[in-house]
Every structure is written in structure tokens, then in C-alpha cells.
Amino acid sequence: MERDLEVLGGLDSLLIVHAEDHDTIEAAPQPHGPGYAGFLASRPRDAENRAIAAVIEAARRTGARAHILHLSSSDALPMIAAAKADGVRLTVETCPHYLTLVAEDVPDGATAFKCCPPIREAANRDLLWQGLVDGTIDCIVSDHSPATVDLKLPADGDFGTAWGGVSSLQLGLSLVWSEARERGIPLEQVVAWMSSAPAxxxxxxxKGAIAVGNDADLVIFGPEDTYEAHVEQLQHKNPVSPYDGRGLTGRVRQTYLRGERIHLDVPRGRFLTREA
Known part of the structure; x- marks a missing residue:
């Protein structure tokens, strides 16, 4: 990893890291069966914490940019804050599922909730929100999973064999806003975490701001609209979601890409390159 960072530093590019330590996971109890507690024990916080510490030290030594994907362990927040204060070129993201779901509410066999790193306890979720508010966490990113139904929902509800990942792309803004408004966080801050910060x-x-010269990428959002999420109404390919039946506040009414309204049957995406 350090050798890679040295190369990337010369390009002023970015190393993105799924931060879980392999040896720690290998030493943990192996997941099996429908109980979520067993799966949670198989991906301990220490696996994240050790991996993040290693990334920080490698980024510190090389001076290169490193980015921690999908942070779920709040234990790592103090070391991340300290590294940033020391000038380490580190950025960190978390995801809607870590900010809205909690381990205590996952039913047995509900493998739609399985992701890696895992959804942790309610107290951990609260600390992740605090990490966003104080700037330790930079942004919120979907980490959208493409898992098919057969891989995600095994017939026996076994957390050991189910695919790990959550599909949050379509519901992400509604999910984060629903939780943020309950915490007194303004919509403008949510937009910054989910748009300008990732850009x-x-x-x-x-990208990432409404400004002269930028692409007119716009969302028409009803912040007071309420609805229930149901898998049969999702537009992504595989209808699996831990949010099925969840009540949400805030609905995306329309979306525009470069000034043109999105129609789901007409792809308009373009490959983006970084300009010097």
C-alpha cells in the first residue's frame, strides 16, 4: 500500500481503501446462520480501526492522498481527526445505511441488511453523525450494491453465505434527510455532504455546485413530502432493500443532468475525466 501511495503521490491521484484488516477478520468467529449478532461479531470494529491506522501512517509517510471508503466504526474517529489535524491528506466517507440503520433492529435472517463493514449499534450511529457535523467525516456516498436477489437473499437466511452490500442510490437523499431533520441538521448541510463534498x-x-460554468445537474426535491419505500417501486435492477416498508420524509420529484430531465429509458451519462 505504501509503494502504491508513493506512485499515486507523484500523480497527485487518490488511493481509495476498503479499510478492514484481513488478519483480524480471519481471527474472528466465522459468520453462519440467520442471527445478525453472529455476523456483526465476524467483522469487529478492530478490523476497521487497524486498517485505518495503517492507511493513516502510510499516507503520513508518503504525503499522498488517501480516502477511506464506507466508514462504519466510530472508534476510528479520534485517530482520523488527529491525522487531519497533523496535515495527513486523508478524506473519509460514510453511507446512508450506517447513518439510518442499527444492529439492534435487524431481524433474524434479514440478509438484505448485510454489508461490509457491517451496520453497527445505535450509539455508534450517533457518533458517526457527530463525526459528520464536526468535519471528521467528509461526505456521504451511496456505496450502492449490485447484488442479485439469489445472491443477496439465500433461502435459509444465512448471513455467512449472503452477498454483502446495500442498494441505497435511489433512496439515499430521502434516507439521509429523514434522519438529519430529526437531528436538527439543515438540508443545505445534507446537500453539501452528498454533492459538493464528493465532487x-x-x-x-x-460538478457539486450551482455556479456559472458548471453542469446544470439539478434535483427538484420536496423536503416535506412523505412516502413509504417499497422494493417494487425501486428503479435499480435488483429489487432488494433493507428499507422496504420504511417511512421517509423528502422525495426526489425530478432530476436533471446537464440541464436535461432524466428519463430512465434514455441513458445520458458520460465518462468524466479530471482536468489539470
């Missing part, structure tokens, strides 16, 4: 990390041009 800044990725250094994509003309």
Missing part, C-alpha cells in the same frame, strides 16, 4: 474528493470538474 471535491473526486476532483471532477463542473
Amino acid at each position: 471535491a474528493v473526486a476532483r471532477v470538474p463542473r
Whole structure:
């Protein structure tokens, strides 16, 4: 990893890291069966904490940019804050599922909730929100999973064999806003975490802000709209979601990409490159 960072540093590029330590996971109890507690024990916080510490030290020694994907362990927040204060070029993201779901509420056999790192306890979720508010965590990213139904929902509800990942792309803004408003966090802050901050990390041009010269990527959002999420109404390919039946506040009414309204049957995406 340090050798890679040295190369990336010369390019002023970015190392993105799924931060879980392999040896720690190998030493943990192996997951099996429908109980979520067993799966949670198989991906302990220490696996994240050790991996993040290693990334920090490698980034510190090389001076290169490193980015921690999908942070779920709040235990790592103090070392992340200290590294940033020391000038380490580190950015960190978390995801809607870590900010809205809690381990205590996962039913037995509900493998739609399985992701890696795992959804942790309610107290951990509260600390992740605090890490966002104080700037330790930079952004919120979907980490959208493409898992098919057969891989995600095994017939026996076994957390050991089910695919790990949560599909949050379509519901992400509603999910985060529903939770944020209950915590007194303004919509403008949610938009910054989910739009301008990711664009800044990725250094994509003309994205992340409504400004002269930028692409007119716009969302028409009803912050007081309420609805229930149901898998049969999702537009992504595989209808699996831990949010099925969940009440949400805030609905995306329309979306525009470069000034043109999105129609789901007409792809308009373009490959983005970083400009010097």
C-alpha cells in the first residue's frame, strides 16, 4: 500500500481503501446462520480501526492522498481527526445505511441488511453523525450494491453465505434527510455532504455546485413530502432493500443532468475525466 501511495503521490491521484484488516477478520468467529449478532461479531470494529491506522501512517509517510471508503466504526474517529489535524491528506466517507440503520433492529435472517463493514449499534450511529457535523467525516456516498436477489437473499437466511452490500442510490437523499431533520441538521448541510463534498474528493470538474460554468445537474426535491419505500417501486435492477416498508420524509420529484430531465429509458451519462 505504501509503494502504491508513493506512485499515486507523484500523480497527485487518490488511493481509495476498503479499510478492514484481513488478519483480524480471519481471527474472528466465522459468520453462519440467520442471527445478525453472529455476523456483526465476524467483522469487529478492530478490523476497521487497524486498517485505518495503517492507511493513516502510510499516507503520513508518503504525503499522498488517501480516502477511506464506507466508514462504519466510530472508534476510528479520534485517530482520523488527529491525522487531519497533523496535515495527513486523508478524506473519509460514510453511507446512508450506517447513518439510518442499527444492529439492534435487524431481524433474524434479514440478509438484505448485510454489508461490509457491517451496520453497527445505535450509539455508534450517533457518533458517526457527530463525526459528520464536526468535519471528521467528509461526505456521504451511496456505496450502492449490485447484488442479485439469489445472491443477496439465500433461502435459509444465512448471513455467512449472503452477498454483502446495500442498494441505497435511489433512496439515499430521502434516507439521509429523514434522519438529519430529526437531528436538527439543515438540508443545505445534507446537500453539501452528498454533492459538493464528493465532487471535491473526486476532483471532477463542473460538478457539486450551482455556479456559472458548471453542469446544470439539478434535483427538484420536496423536503416535506412523505412516502413509504417499497422494493417494487425501486428503479435499480435488483429489487432488494433493507428499507422496504420504511417511512421517509423528502422525495426526489425530478432530476436533471446537464440541464436535461432524466428519463430512465434514455441513458445520458458520460465518462468524466479530471482536468489539470
